[in-house]
Amino acid sequence: MKRINPGILCAFDAYDRASQKGANDAPSKILQTTYCVGLNSISASYVRMTGLPENCTELWFSFDMTQTDREDLGAEFTVKFSDNTLPYIHIDKSGSVKICSSDDQVLYNKTNVNPWFNTNKNLEIHIKTGENGRIDIWKDTKLNTSYRSPSAFNGTINMVEIRGGVSYQGAELCFAHFILQDTRRIGLEKFKKLTIDPDTEQNMPQGSTTTYKLSGLSDATEFSDITSVCAVLQATSRDANISTGTFSLEGADVGTIDVSDSSGKAYEIAHAETNSLTGKPWTRDDIEGKTLSFKVNGAS
Incomplete structure (x- = not known):
């Protein structure tokens, strides 16, 4: 299974707080739903990608991200892989990575994914369920965070959802170039000649x-x-x-x-x-x- 670039999504636009268009018109219906809601200076949105293979237990997910914002009032977002059962990733305004399970924090990595202000960054995420369950996160092909657990990753991967918000009017956050596959690493691999x-x-x-x-x-x-x-x-x-x-x-x-x-x-x-x-x-x-x-x- 491989899905490449099903669409380009402007996830947040707090200037006019208008509903974003384009996700449902993307080349692949794997981009299912997008909302953008404005409340004072806070904007929130999510994109959900479905259509994964039945009983999917391993997934590699890559996307590009661009944020235009002030560094002290950044965007934060969450990436989920099921409705409830699997651990999910939350990246806060400082760029620190948290891996959470049932709303309990199980790992907090303060090694920033940021800065990505006014520039394009790539995030690649690997999730595997079962006895060798794990989550790995790469920023621009460099390993940033890994969490392994023999018990926390129960169930199957049935969707990918990015949900988040910004707390500064005028901020903007764009996701693009989604790739999903269940075989191996997507990002640039480094060959080492011995x-x-x-x-x-x-x-x-x-x-x-x-x-x-x-x-x-x-x-x-x-x-x-x-x-x-x-x-x-x-x-x-x-x-x-x-x-x-x-x-x-x-x-x-x-x-x-x-x-x-x-x-x-x-x-x-x-x-x-x-x-x-x-x-x-x-x-x-x-x-x-x-x-x-x-x-x-x-x-x-």
């Missing part, structure tokens, strides 16, 4: 294995959420009996590739999104300083 030892060309006879020591993976926060491990090989086959090669990392399967090309110009890629030994996503400890093995087949 150092291998040895780093020279290797000659491999039939049925042999070559090992490489991996290093160079930083312990910085931006590398804490590893989506996959990849191995790239440019081989020149000089033996018709060698046709495939298999990568493994400390015994965990990374993938099997075709090494029969003799031109020396073909790049083959193996990748694994999870550690096959643990059944969980890769961690830095699975990779840094560990041994990558490459084994080729031979005559039977």
